[in-house]
Amino acid sequence: PWCHLRIYLSADLDAKDFVDLGVIRATEGNVNYEIPAGTDLSKYKIAMIWCRAFGILFSYAELE
Numbered sequence: 001p002w003c004h005l006r007i008y009l010s011a012d013l014d015a016k017d018f019v020d021l022g023v024i025r026a027t028e029g030n031v032n033y034e035i036p037a038g039t040d041l042s043k044y045k046i047a048m049i050w051c052r053a054f055g056i057l058f059s060y061a062e063l064e
Contacts (some may be wrong), residue, residue: 006025
């Protein structure tokens, strides 16, 4: 179920250091996620779709 897929900003692909932006809200089109105040964006270079139920990376994109 989609409720297990989360959007993370992560420092690495293992998601050991991440910021949880919440449940995935769409699979196509434009969707915005609020980044918590004080988040060091220079530290988090990967946007991930993470399956919390199985603890696995579903997909990711490197941020510039």
